[in-house]
Amino acid sequence: MFAAARIQRRAFSASARDRPAYQARLLTCDLFSLVQLSKVTVLGAAGGIGQPLSLLLKLNPRVSELALYDIRGGPGVAADISHINTKSTVTGYDPTPTGLSAALKGSDIVLIPAGVPRKPGMTRDDLFNTNASIVRDLAKACAESCPEANILVISNPVNSTVPICAEVFKARGVYNPKRLFGVTTLDVVRASRFASQIKKTDPADENIPVVGGHSGVTIVPLFSQTSHPDLSADAELVHRVQFGGDEVVKAKDGAGSATLSMAMAGARFAESLLRASQGEKGVVEPTFVDSPLYKDQGIEFFSSKVELGPNGVEKILPVGKIDANEQKLLDACMGDLKKNIEKGVAFVAQNPGK
Ligand SMILES: NC(=O)C1=CN([C@@H]2O[C@H](COP(=O)(O)OP(=O)(O)OC[C@H]3O[C@@H](n4cnc5c(N)ncnc54)[C@H](O)[C@@H]3O)[C@@H](O)[C@H]2O)C=CC1
């Protein structure tokens, strides 16, 4: 899949005479030639998140091919972004079944920010009726055209849209739990920024695990596991992390929810996955995945720190030691999370679509 891995394999199997040539190629190839075969697809590429996310992916030298699909405006965004002077190719696709399958064929990573965003007064769950069928149908297209790709779900409610994708893949016999991710990176990004504002630190040095799900009380920051354990008692900060999305929805006053910070968070998660796919060890990101951690409580999906690798999920790390404040948050998370997951599963059972 990736050029460097291919060259390395050839170097191993080459004759003693040819091996030095392959090894020299490995040593001398620049970063782009190392990774030239990574195709990334964005579904919903012309939206508030899709556009800046596509821009950031175009700037990423690990991406060699960028496929942009939307029900409207994909080719226009692609034409614009394609003029940026980085090596990757950019193609926009029309909203036809063949356009969608061509956008997905051969993809290594598919990011899905397609669907409607919140308006003030709405919860993420209020988006379910519209976004569930959008995600179901896009998941079907992925299951048919790129069943082995890593699927990164951004569309809300993430706690339900990820199980929807899983059910669609299962129904087609191609479900690989190691390759399905709910993107919760924005919660981690917010936690580190908000904590750094209080502690007057560089947010780049803050690494705050956030576990659970991606909505309100299901978002559980674990400050006790950082160098500022006292922050777990800061109820205002914890609330700000849990309801950071609402802060943006309110400020945008009907014009949508977080788009720019989300694009950064989505691009960061995709970059982590690319680094791990290309052999970097120890790449860890919290993400919402099919997880063994709370299956005994009937919770099939859970966000915790996950080590990424060439096959997607390499290792799901335990929640670890938490303090009494955080235990209360985790207890409060479980009820909503379970209901959100079950709602997604039930939706596909009752509405399998075409
Ligand atoms: N996971 C997270 O942390 C976050 C998730 N979100 C969610 O991301 C989603 C998108 O948000 P925005 O970009 O602000 O919305 P937007 O309305 O600006 O963009 C959505 C795009 O999806 C497209 N679309 C709709 N149906 C489609 C389909 N069937 N196939 C392809 N494209 C389709 C639309 O044409 C539009 O361009 C929302 O559900 C929002 O709640 C937003 C912020 C953070």
Ligand SMILES: O=C([O-])CC(=O)C(=O)O
């Ligand atoms: O709040 C929203 O609806 C969008 C979102 O998921 C976030 O900003 O975390």
